Amino acid sequence: MKKTLWARLITCYLISVVLVFVFVNTYGMALLQKKLKKDQTNLLYKEASLISASYRGTLFDHEQSPDNLASQFRSINTYLNIRVWIVNRDGQIVADSSNIDNPPNVNLNDLDPGFLNKTISENTMFESLFNEPMLSIIRRVDYNFRLRGYIVLHSPMSEIQNKAYIYMDVINICFLIIFPLLFLIFIYIYYITAKPLKHLMKAAVEYGSGNYNYKINIKGPSEYRDLAAALSFMAQEISQLDDYQKKFVANISHDFRSPLTSIKGYAEAIMDGTIPPDMQNKYLNIILFETERLNKLTSSLLELNRFDNRSAMLDIVTFDINYIIKKTAESFEGACKAKKITLNLIFSSPETYVEADMGKIQQVLYNLIDNAIKFSHNNSEIKVSTEEKGEKVFVSVKDYGIGIPKDAIKKIWDRFYKTDASRGKDKKGTGLGLSIAKEIIQAHNENINVISTEGVGSEFIFTLKKSSE
Numbered sequence: 001m002k003k004t005l006w007a008r009l010i011t012c013y014l015i016s017v018v019l020v021f022v023f024v025n026t027y028g029m030a031l032l033q034k035k036l037k038k039d040q041t042n043l044l045y046k047e048a049s050l051i052s053a054s055y056r057g058t059l060f061d062h063e064q065s066p067d068n069l070a071s072q073f074r075s076i077n078t079y080l081n082i083r084v085w086i087v088n089r090d091g092q093i094v095a096d097s098s099n100i101d102n103p104p105n106v107n108l109n110d111l112d113p114g115f116l117n118k119t120i121s122e123n124t125m126f127e128s129l130f131n132e133p134m135l136s137i138i139r140r141v142d143y144n145f146r147l148r149g150y151i152v153l154h155s156p157m158s159e160i161q162n163k164a165y166i167y168m169d170v171i172n173i174c175f176l177i178i179f180p181l182l183f184l185i186f187i188y189i190y191y192i193t194a195k196p197l198k199h200l201m202k203a204a205v206e207y208g209s210g211n212y213n214y215k216i217n218i219k220g221p222s223e224y225r226d227l228a229a230a231l232s233f234m235a236q237e238i239s240q241l242d243d244y245q246k247k248f249v250a251n252i253s254h255d256f257r258s259p260l261t262s263i264k265g266y267a268e269a270i271m272d273g274t275i276p277p278d279m280q281n282k283y284l285n286i287i288l289f290e291t292e293r294l295n296k297l298t299s300s301l302l303e304l305n306r307f308d309n310r311s312a313m314l315d316i317v318t319f320d321i322n323y324i325i326k327k328t329a330e331s332f333e334g335a336c337k338a339k340k341i342t343l344n345l346i347f348s349s350p351e352t353y354v355e356a357d358m359g360k361i362q363q364v365l366y367n368l369i370d371n372a373i374k375f376s377h378n379n380s381e382i383k384v385s386t387e388e389k390g391e392k393v394f395v396s397v398k399d400y401g402i403g404i405p406k407d408a409i410k411k412i413w414d415r416f417y418k419t420d421a422s423r424g425k426d427k428k429g430t431g432l433g434l435s436i437a438k439e440i441i442q443a444h445n446e447n448i449n450v451i452s453t454e455g456v457g458s459e460f461i462f463t464l465k466k467s468s469e
Helices: 005-055 066-072 074-080 157-208 222-271 277-308 321-330 333-339 358-374 433-443
Strands: 083-088 093-096 120-124 134-143 146-156 316-320 342-347 353-357 381-389 392-399 448-453 457-466
Touching: 005 074, 005 134, 005 146, 005 157, 066 074, 074 083, 134 157, 146 157, 157 222, 222 277, 316 321, 321 342, 321 358, 321 381, 321 392, 333 358, 353 358, 358 381, 358 392, 358 433, 358 457, 433 448, 433 457
Parallel strands: 342 381
Antiparallel strands: 083 093, 083 146, 120 134, 134 146, 316 353, 353 457, 381 392, 392 457, 448 457
């Protein structure tokens, strides 16, 4: 049998009801009887003390008639159901509030020699005097340093029991009223817990089957609404990841197929003699070019994978960013000459020291300058500058090329994205350069942004921590 939340709640409710009922009517009953017995004992002590204080001097006076004494205690017997005995020092009962005219001709020492030496006696049972067990209090009466006698008060044990039953009946009636209310509370708890859970379970099944557009509508505690929101957010992220994986596979297939097709075709042509020996060097260079392109693509993918897995460790050192910019710019001398582009380096200070991973930052600079040259016109200028502002150093790479379309600015950081739908004139491009640059800068807990106008040019700006040394 499937153990549902409803079944568990009902089981808990029934177990709670039974346990409370049993506990109250056993242990609770015992505690109640103990408390009532204590209260009755205190009442008997109080009454015995009042009698002793009021009659101590005359209680055993020979002029005091036993019948007169008994009649004076009759009200105690009537209203408090407390039987009063006046016992002389020999143990003889001389007055009984229950038998005013005919006190029992009994000597207590004959019935129980140790009775008058007690202060309290539970379940006292003198068969010739009582029909039921009694709770008895014995108070010794001394006058002028002499024992004059005893005041003995009795209260039926059944009265304590009856009071306990009355109280317990009231308690049980209260429980009979409370338990249905508790049942309604259990139903309410089920409604605010199980029903939202069913919606969440259905949503999880829908998301698991690929329906990421399934909407969760939950009305209930804020915790469930927060959980539903988190589940919806997770579904959206998975949906985006699913889309990204599909695009990733498509882009990888395209970027690998193109150079592999060229390599395979030219290699087969060389082997079967289609390409004459005097032309083979040309096509071997093309094969090397395509091989380098594949190598660059693979290296870029591995670089991004290290950042995704949080395994790319940064080697933070202090270095002069201006010097690194100069060295990086030198590697583009040939590319700049080919397009007659001028690299203009502008530094606010001769030396600007930062704290970062020098190799990774050089890679960022290389990708940004490479992009700037790629999308710049012939006979144009590219500015690379550094500026100190507070505890930050701002590095800028600005070109005056074709710029980026407005609707593409947010997409340029996506992997494999290329603004040129034809995949760009430069077949060496992988569409990963800006993604890698952003990952590296974010790994430094810094920011990188772009300002671009189509047909005017683009400026990429990133920050680095200024060295405190």
